[in-house]
Amino acid sequence: MRTTRTHRFAALAAVGLIAAACSGGDDITDSGDKPATSSTTPGDTLAPTTTVALDLLPDCPTDALETATGTVEIEFWHGMGSVLADELQKLADAYNDSQSKVHVTLSGESYEITIDNYLQASQDSRPDLVQMPEYMVQSMVDTESTVPVGKCIDSSGFDTSEFLPTALTAYSTQGVQWAMPFNVSNPVLYYSKKAFIAAGLDPNDPPESLEELRAYSQQLVDSGAAQYGIALDSGFDSGGGWYVEQWFAQAQEYYADGDNGRTNRATQVLYNNQTGVDLLTYVQTMINDGLAISVGDNASGTDDLLKIADESAPAAMAIHTSAALGGALELLKSGVFKQLGADDLGIGRMPGPDGNPGALIGGASLWPVNSGDPVKVAATWDFISYLVSAENQSEWAATTGYVPVRTDALTVEPYKTILDTDSRFSVAYDQLKASPDALTSAGPVVGPLRQIRAVLATAVAKIFGGDDVKTALDEAATQANNLIADYNTSNGG
Template sequence: DCPLDALEAADGPVDIKLWYTGIVEPPVTVLANAVKGFNESQNKVEVTADNQGNAYIEGLRKYQSASRTPDQLPQIIYLEDTMLGEMVDKGQVLPAEACMLADNYDPNQITAAARAAYTVDGVLYPGYMNVSTPILYYNKVHFEKAGLDPNKPPTTMAEIEEAAKKIKEWDSSKKPFSFKADQWFFSTWLSGVGQEMVNNENGRAAPATEATFDTPESLELLKQLKSMNSEGLLNPFPVTDGSIDHYLALVTEVSSMVVETSTASSTIAAALGGELTAEDADIDLGSVTLDGKKIVPASGQYPGLKAPGQIYASGGAFFMLNTGTKAEQAAAWQFLKYMLQPKVAKDWTLTGGYLPVVKEIISDPEIAKFRETELDGQLLGPAIDQLATADPDRSGPLIGPYRAFQEILQGALENVLFSNGSPNDSLAKAQREATELLTDYNG
């Protein structure tokens, strides 16, 4: 239950701490403005947002440490979507849906794909989500020079390979497809064709007990990536916190295409427009500059195994914790309800580069203008479209020990791409290890 009435009975303003990680510029300004706007809009609650680090994993570690002594925890915590399973398993989250229903807020005002991704046992847990999805970024100039249509980006992995071959024919020094070997992309590709990473309906019908990603589809995908790598069509990079080498491959024109998060749209646009320094974005561009005559960035929906835009909602989410007083729980909901207001939610898209999760703003005239006239809006457009049509029944895996699960799958990808490992053996080994992990977690 959500103790809404407790706020009315509280003496004086209720102080709320919000911990966040993984939010840098420009989105961190959106959060600061939301906190300021909320605090100025009423006098019953005072929110303070505290940055716990630049990487999501830092926030998870801080939460795991503090969760043993609940009085050290904040009232709201912002964590990556992959931490949903562990958060629910610990039993320390106040489900936002309980507060929504108690306060006559219809959860259906939130887009179906976003709701589905963050719902466990029919209950929506976070009060607000910063949703992002992978999309394709590419350089129109290279497409033009290679004889490709610069306004028709590849829509499948097969078309990515075809485009890469054309670009390689135009300039043999290129490694056309820059690829960060992130398991997120791998999981998204498989989810898009209905392949589950774990059993029990991807962990959503019951806790996952077995890994199930060693399939003909995943094997074919790994073989394709390995083949492209051996032919010089792929430019692979290991996953390293804070590294943007896979982006720089496009900036230095070694590569022509990259798949990455949709939130990069605001960073790319701000850097091009001179509005954002490398320091602001927590990246090191060194002496590299973007040359508009050689680089014209564009984007397309995520190229799937069979069709474009087959994604699920990812990103970060604001969770209310049930470890504080009832007045604090009620106060936390008031802030998240404020974030759900269209005027606030809109800012997360217009300035922060996150996708619309409140249905009302998708057709907002300001969003339409942003998509038409601003570079970051143009880059973000395909991601907005693919989220709006995403299948809520394919909302990605729900796994308690998700971080460790990711590392195992990551290891398989890296073994194939950087150590010339066998796709068959790498997948089989990873699946065995992931199943052992789930067995240990479930006790």
């Protein structure tokens, strides 16, 4: 008897599944109660309506370290892997050896896992310091779990005059400096000098505007120097999401309302405007004309770069994070690719609309956690100020390819020598330095930016594949705006 019932249930369930699968559905982020969408006109610049009361934020008693008895143990969760993790460990070891007041222990995972673990953990089991990528700013603010770095800077009298203004602005909203920039990267153009020479192009004069990029690609393809001009990807941390934000910054346009979410909490994305449509139409045409090749989602993170070294159907250029430069050169030096040596790799600034220089801050920043223990907070700040000293930023930039967050790091060894001997390392720094200190150049701060990038990446992938640009962007924008509304309702927007 019982088995018959199970049978019937199972059959019913199967029928139900199939029937339901045929009916059209809403967006998954719609499920649940729907908050009213804001009526803010896109692009309006408003006075901040949600000013943050600085007094209500946790304090940073930087002098508390003096009252400590014995060594203060602090825990640091970071998102660095491989050589980057090794280098960070080296810096931390040197710090631990240099003094006896503070001892720091490192735990490394990917950014994604670090984020998940941090969000899931209760405040008691969170570390004293956490490294978070640039897309996490609003989410981290909303966890109300950290001590704003600005308060530490004030109370310790830390001198930030040598810092790149854009690096600091990237991690501040509504007048509060939330986090300390640490590892800064931005996308640059990687290209094969060999292919440029074969095509009759100047190997030391890479394209800077999108028009030039197209002309160069045309010449590379026509001359047979390369199968494609440029390899593009639609990954959400690269071509599908981050680069689009870069292009908006270069065009000096807002990506989200509320002045990129930095004056007011953002309520919608703006990337489906004319600028966005023009940009992605350009990209689509490049692919359709055989001048660019899509490597897809770039799940391995290196598919686009490897395309430059491809033997049978190479692309001459790729846009990729500057953070990969050190590794790329090392790989080429090892001789893995017989047709491309380390000296054959050229680096140019990221080509963009009208050839405007400029780039957003990528990479990650340091967030001191409000553990409730003034001594630990003070010790954490001590370690942060160590990591961003000119000497350590120089050391860090020299071994990793990240951009130093401060100008005086360029005059200190070992980075100084590297810049003197290999100008490729300065490209990312130069384009960052050339960025206007405006909110358009500071990048969007939106709660669910990670998911919004993923949504846009889907649209970009569709556009690569030939879908209508405007339709794809509109769909993505609608979904992104749903995500923002949903996020803001749940997080006190």
